[in-house]
Amino acid sequence: MQQSLPKVVFLDKATIPAHVLFRELNFSHQWVExxxxxxxxxxxxxTGAEVVISNKVALNGSILRQFPSIKLIAVSATGTNNVDLDYCIENQIAVCNIQGYATRSVPEHVVGMIFALKRNLFAYHQDIEKGVWQKDKQFCFFTHPITDVAGSTIAVIGSGSLGKAVATLASAVGMKPIFAERKGALQVREGYVSFEKALQQADIVTLHCPLTPSTTNLIARDEFALMKSTSVVINTGRGGLVNEAHLIEALKSGKIAGAGVDVFTNEPADISNPLLANLSLPNLLLTPHVAWGSDSALQSLVDILLNNIDDFVAGKHSNRVV
Structure with missing residues (x-):
């Protein structure tokens, strides 16, 4: 009796735009998307899947134990918080992710948000919509502060490939990057600044660390109280890293000057989310989790994803998380 081909199932392919090219895998298989x-x-x-591709579909232990055929979970993203890694370790299910694919896309998005917020581009756009220019009767008007990006201190939280790439691009446009030590660390590593001092010194705080129990609400009311009133916060990491309600409080009370957010606690977010409920704030810039998604980054992601699967079948350990 002929043995059936291994089944590869992509659970949420719509997370990858249709124009991104997928090559064939190097082994005979059934592809279902x-x-x-x-x-x-x-x-x-x-049912019957051996390789599962997932970006955001949650795969916890109670789900996975129903499908003993699964040998590999290929996450089509960097974050693996949607996969029960402990269960996978205990049950010999391999998990791989995508690393290093967005080291151009994310830093450019971060720096774009920084320029927009530091120069209050969105706020001025809103003022023009409201007719402020015509009422002022001058060739220009200054309703919001405009601050230079060059010379700013940017505190990078998370020193992986993305955090380092952001620091490199920030340096290129005249910012001074500092890397924040882990919150609560007893010792400060060489080349780092303590978490609290980093927040106090920063003109810009940008987050690039994974979402874990210890980093949930990493930035909340107490942390905003440490920051300069002229500082801006950029979150392109994970939504749960920043307490969204406390962020709105900080913006409305003037504890910080602005925020750029690309990630949310629940996605897609709706009006029940404090950020969407306040999206008319002139110092709040929101994008729908697209910092990673330049065309070149998307193609690189798909290429790495398929290489991860081919390498697993060939007995190699590329980008293995467990």
């Missing part, structure tokens, strides 16, 4: 997968659809779609 779905644009979206709800929790209720997992039982049908994962």
């Amino acid at each position: 779905y644009d979206y997968t709800s929790p209720e659809q997992l039982k049908e779609r994962l």
Whole structure:
């Protein structure tokens, strides 16, 4: 009896735009793809799967134990917080992720947000919409402070490939990067600044660390109180890193000058989210989790994803998390 080909299932392919090219895998297989997968659809779609590709579909232990055929979970992103890694370790399920694919895209998005906020571009755009220019009757008007990016101190939280790439690009446009030590660390490593001092010194705080129990609400009311009133916060890491309600408080009270947010605690976010509920604030810039998504980064992500799967089948350990 002929053995069936290994089944590769992509649970949420719509997270990758249609114009990004997928090459064939190097081994004979069945390829099954779905644009979206709800929790209720997992039982049908994962049955018989050996390789599962997922970006944001949650795969916890209670789900995975129903599908003993799964040998590899190929995460089509860097973050693995949607996968039960402990269960995978205990049950010999390999997990790989995508690393280093967005080291141009994310830093450019971060720096773009910094320029927009430091120069109050969004606020001035809103003022023109409201007719402020015509009322002022001058060739220009100054309703919001405009501060230079060059000479600013940028505190980078997270010193992985993205954090380092942001620091490099920030340096190129005249910013001074400092790397924040882990919050609560008893010792400060060489080349780092203590978490609290980094927040106090920074004109810009940018987050590039993973979301874990210890980093949830990493930036909240107490941390905003340490920052300069002229500082801006950029979060392109994970939504849970910053307490969203406390961020709105800090913006409205003037504890900080602005915020750029690309990630949210629940995605897609709706009006129940404090950030969306206050999106008319002139010092709040929101984007829908797209910092990683330049065309070149997306193609690189797909290429690495497919290489990870090919390497696993070939007995190699590329980008293995567990």
